[in-house]
Amino acid sequence: MKKRIAVVGVANLDRLYEVPSLPSADTVLWANGYQESWGGKSLNQALAASHAGAEVSLHMKVGRKDYKDLCSFLEAKGLNSSGVISVEAPTNHGVFLILPSGDTSILAVPGSAMEYSTRELDQIVEQLDSNDILVVQKEFHEIPYLMKAAKSKGCTIVFNASPVTDDMERYPLDLVDFLFVNEVEALAISKKDAIKESLSWFAEWYPNLCVILTRGKEGSLLQIGGSVISRDCDKVEAVDTLGAGDTYLGYFICAWMEGKPLEQCMEIASKAAAIMVTRIGTAEVIPMKSELEGLQTQS
Secondary structure (H helix, E strand, O other): OOOOEEEEEEOEEEEEEEOOOOOOOOOOOOOOEEEEEEEOHHHHHHHHHHHHOOOEEEEEEEEHHHHHHHHHHHHHOOOOOOOEEEEOOOOEEEEEEEOOOOOEEEEEEOOHHHOOOHHHHHHHHOOOOOOOEEEEOOOOOOHHHHHHHHHHOOOEEEEEOOOOOOOHHHOOHHHOOEEEEEHHHHHHHHOOOOHHHHHHHHHHHOOOOEEEEEOHHHOEEEEEOOEEEEEOOOOOOOOOOOOHHHHHHHHHHHHHHOOOOHHHHHHHHHHHHHHHOOOOOOHHHOOOHHHHHHOOOOO
């Protein structure tokens, strides 16, 4: 049976401001540009995996006011919207301040109405089988319950531990097959002060866990069984780093699902992320697989 990727999460409306610097207290800062975009880690990752060629089922909550717009957007992007649930609450949104360097500061505004009940998660898990790959982030509280239920059916578990919080002990990392983190998240989870120490901690406590560490312009690292693979990033002119990690994850998992070696998965994911950082926006601008061959890098 063909493998499928199931993504469970919450839709986000991203409000993007291009700013010359971060604002300070009691001052007015004029933005150089503004746009709105569909986003959220789960939506971005689902679209990236779909654009990479995977069969993706998306389970997502959104405010009723934005339900039709999101469904139309998904259908236009080639994703089935039957797993989208509307709720009587405002859609989650985030405020993103994009600096000239391409770095981004984020203010997230979550909503408790976007939480999933265990009954709702059971209904999602009923649709999965042992060939499926579950992709989750920290977008709702019952992630540990969902991980355990999906693993009981033999699913591969992909966990993007973002945003990192003080309650990481709740999350059963021993059930996770692929853990995607950035440097801040890796250090916070391991409670170490350096990346080398953090990777050693993961190798000691979770020897079967494949840890993928995205490092922005420093590239990415992958560790499994104590072995580490390093991949430099593709040199491009970055204008916005928003969504790059999500794009990396989606393309990586699709490549792995297709049976490609881990080094090649990293190469494909890096190229997709490199294209992503040359664009301002989130879900609307995630690259298609056909664009990777035309990537022009800097020397």
